[in-house]
Amino acid sequence: MPMPVTAGADGEDLGRHAVMATGITKVYGDGDAAVRALHDVDIAFESGRFSAIMGPSGSGKSTLMHCLAGLDAVSSGRVWLGDTELTGLDDHDLTVMRRERIGFIFQSFNLLPALTGRQNIELPVELAGRKVHREWFDELVASLGIEDRLAHRPAEMSGGQQQRVAIARALVTRPDVVFADEPTGNLDSRAGSQVLDFLRRSAREFGQTIVMVTHDPLAAAYAERVVMLADGERAGDIEGPTPERIMSMLDEMQGAEL
Numbered sequence: 001m002p003m004p005v006t007a008g009a010d011g012e013d014l015g016r017h018a019v020m021a022t023g024i025t026k027v028y029g030d031g032d033a034a035v036r037a038l039h040d041v042d043i044a045f046e047s048g049r050f051s052a053i054m055g056p057s058g059s060g061k062s063t064l065m066h067c068l069a070g071l072d073a074v075s076s077g078r079v080w081l082g083d084t085e086l087t088g089l090d091d092h093d094l095t096v097m098r099r100e101r102i103g104f105i106f107q108s109f110n111l112l113p114a115l116t117g118r119q120n121i122e123l124p125v126e127l128a129g130r131k132v133h134r135e136w137f138d139e140l141v142a143s144l145g146i147e148d149r150l151a152h153r154p155a156e157m158s159g160g161q162q163q164r165v166a167i168a169r170a171l172v173t174r175p176d177v178v179f180a181d182e183p184t185g186n187l188d189s190r191a192g193s194q195v196l197d198f199l200r201r202s203a204r205e206f207g208q209t210i211v212m213v214t215h216d217p218l219a220a221a222y223a224e225r226v227v228m229l230a231d232g233e234r235a236g237d238i239e240g241p242t243p244e245r246i247m248s249m250l251d252e253m254q255g256a257e258l
Helices: 061-068 091-101 117-127 134-144 159-171 189-206 243-257
Strands: 017-028 035-046 050-054 076-081 102-106 177-181 210-213 225-230 233-239
Touching: 017 061, 035 061, 035 233, 050 061, 050 189, 061 177, 061 210, 091 102, 102 159, 117 134, 117 159, 134 159, 134 189, 159 177, 159 189, 189 210, 225 243, 233 243
Parallel strands: 050 210, 050 225, 102 177, 177 210
Antiparallel strands: 017 035, 017 076, 225 233
16 A cells, blocks of 8 residues: 655645544653653554554553543654644643544453443533434444343443443444554453454444554454554554464564564
């Protein structure tokens, strides 16, 4: 996929990219204690695709996701959500941007225990001061097979059911992009496969943009594209990934470090 060379301020077309970053660096700490988590990373994720970010532990994949989602400020470089530059927005505008245009799926589900499944799903819409789109809500819960869980609280659901409720919550606002951080990490293989299959279908059937961080080659193989990181830098891309191709690249990366 061709990537723009210049930034939004210079007038190139950002329309096909849901999220894009140029030259981003992230440093934690100062002086001798400074840790460089990302170094001069250029990356873009096309709208309507399911992409994965992979790499060894400490490669910077979670930091990259946090910077792209506006959860963490970059030390240098620029980040766009569509044609809106996130870098430079104040905390209030970033909060509004995340609430209205970004969905999040976490390994720990992050459902509110006192709320029912329905209330958890509808919460982002209510926080934005909007009304739930009933046809979209019904399509989501039917596609995820959670119609009979809407009146239950999280403690009354299995892990897979909780994660599917969390996915519906992430998608109910029809966000520009959904960031998924190890979404199957707390699930057994069957429930994990169901979650990954829905994420893949949400891109293919609903045109939803998904960016997933994972350490699992089997999970990453559900995506259309895998971006590899190593030591805070891009180490390669795989289009049409398979577990075998992913493992081969990981082996090459580890061999290069020896």
